[in-house]
Amino acid sequence: MNTNPYLEKELRHFFYTFKRQPLLLEKAKGSFVWDEKGKKYLDFYSGIAVCGVGHNHPNIVQAIKKQAGRLLHVSNYFYTKPQMALAKALTEKMPNSRVFFSNSGAEANEFAIKLARLWAHQHKRLGREIITFEDSFHGRTLATGAASGSKGKSKEMFSPLPAGFKTVPFNNLDDVESAITSGTIGIMVEPVQGEAGIRVAKSEFFHGLANLCLEKELLLIVDEVQSGMGRTGSFFAFEQYGIKPDIVTLAKGLAGGLPLGATLAQEHIAKFVEPGMHGSTFGGNPVSCAASLEVLKLLSPKALKSVQVSGDYLLKKLSGFKKFPFVKEIRGRGFMLAMELSVEGAPFVNLAREKGLLINCTQNNILRFLPPYFITKQELDKAVKILEIVFLEMN
Numbered sequence: 001m002n003t004n005p006y007l008e009k010e011l012r013h014f015f016y017t018f019k020r021q022p023l024l025l026e027k028a029k030g031s032f033v034w035d036e037k038g039k040k041y042l043d044f045y046s047g048i049a050v051c052g053v054g055h056n057h058p059n060i061v062q063a064i065k066k067q068a069g070r071l072l073h074v075s076n077y078f079y080t081k082p083q084m085a086l087a088k089a090l091t092e093k094m095p096n097s098r099v100f101f102s103n104s105g106a107e108a109n110e111f112a113i114k115l116a117r118l119w120a121h122q123h124k125r126l127g128r129e130i131i132t133f134e135d136s137f138h139g140r141t142l143a144t145g146a147a148s149g150s151k152g153k154s155k156e157m158f159s160p161l162p163a164g165f166k167t168v169p170f171n172n173l174d175d176v177e178s179a180i181t182s183g184t185i186g187i188m189v190e191p192v193q194g195e196a197g198i199r200v201a202k203s204e205f206f207h208g209l210a211n212l213c214l215e216k217e218l219l220l221i222v223d224e225v226q227s228g229m230g231r232t233g234s235f236f237a238f239e240q241y242g243i244k245p246d247i248v249t250l251a252k253g254l255a256g257g258l259p260l261g262a263t264l265a266q267e268h269i270a271k272f273v274e275p276g277m278h279g280s281t282f283g284g285n286p287v288s289c290a291a292s293l294e295v296l297k298l299l300s301p302k303a304l305k306s307v308q309v310s311g312d313y314l315l316k317k318l319s320g321f322k323k324f325p326f327v328k329e330i331r332g333r334g335f336m337l338a339m340e341l342s343v344e345g346a347p348f349v350n351l352a353r354e355k356g357l358l359i360n361c362t363q364n365n366i367l368r369f370l371p372p373y374f375i376t377k378q379e380l381d382k383a384v385k386i387l388e389i390v391f392l393e394m395n
């Protein structure tokens with residue numbers, strides 16, 4: 001039986017790329033979204049880690065309106081005030097760096113890969129190989145898809161993919177060490193693997209990667225597309241490890257709901273880039289940059305601390321679900337949390353939605369929780385209550 005009233009239209013007019021929830025959403029505010037029938041849902045998707053500061057934050061909406069009334073787009077052949085201010089603010093967060101603005105995570109990573117290859121070229125390195133990790137996700141372009149370690153048939157289906165990536169197990173330093181050859185130029189890693197189902201890099205592993213990069217003159221490329229912008233309780237997740245990456249990518253939460261990607265690289269790499277080597281028509285659009293400046297203002301030390309505190313609170317509450325026989329593990333950091341089940345997650349997602357809570361399932365059996373940062377304790381308790389009812393019904 002077709003329980004999705006929108007599917008027929010979707011199949012008629014769209015490529016069938018997304019397994020969508022059967023909801024047509026019409027408005028959103030803070031931690032909530034509403035469907036076309038006026039039903040309200042607590043949103044633990046946050047647009048897949050995009051609306052970290054909440055839906056339609058008034059400061060962001062105001063900044064967008066103001067900028068849209070002034071200047072929508074002029075191309076990157078000209079300077080704009082929001083883009084310049086954002087470049088300054090972001091590079092201050094990663095000393096000695098420069099930034100390139102794009103529109104998405106995949107594009108930000110694509111440029112990170114280009115930068116690593118450019119650096120290798122300038123240093124007359126023998127090879128071009130970047131080590132990446134099993135289950136990692138870096139995007140859906142051909143190069144970022146090749147870099148991703150996620151399983152599935154798409155690599156075979158869309159071959160030939162760009163060469164130059166070697167995938168090794170995550171959180172195992174010995175495997176990384178043995179994979180390094182004279183052709184290796186860098187290591188690309190997510191501090192917390194998001195699409196894999198919230199797998200946190202162990203501290204000794206991340207430190208080990210940073211040390212290997214120093215020792216063997218490799219670039220450490222950190223993909224913060226999902227883990228960055230405060231999601232784990234610090235601006236960048238890598239800060240919590242006390243390491244210094246060479247290249248960092250951001251997108252998702254960067255502009256609070258508008259498309260924007262950023263690639264930050266240390267000066268020793270950035271200095272090789274010359275006009276014509278890279279570019280983007282829309283990247284760094286003034287409206288997206290104006291929105292992003294507001295996101296940055298909202299991510300105060302106090303706000304980041306509250307993500308840590310509320311994240312710990314939710315993690316503790318979710319830990320109580322270990323009593324259910326089908327719950328395998330609960331894990332995560334800040335507001336990037338997951339519950340791994342020994343059964344399929346879709347029925348849990350569907351039941352939670354019916355009861356007014358939107359949660360995401362990745363890898364078929366891992367429930368992923370990405371709440372908005374300023375969610376209240378009452379709202380968190382409400383979500384846990386709904387989950388309890390769902391889990392009792394599923395038991």
Ligand SMILES: Cc1ncc(COP(=O)(O)O)c(C=O)c1O
Pocket residue numbers: 103104105106107109137138139140190194195223224225226227251252
């Ligand atoms: C870690 C990571 N990198 C890259 C991407 C790709 O981002 P986008 O979908 O904006 O291209 C994602 C998206 O889920 C991601 O989680």
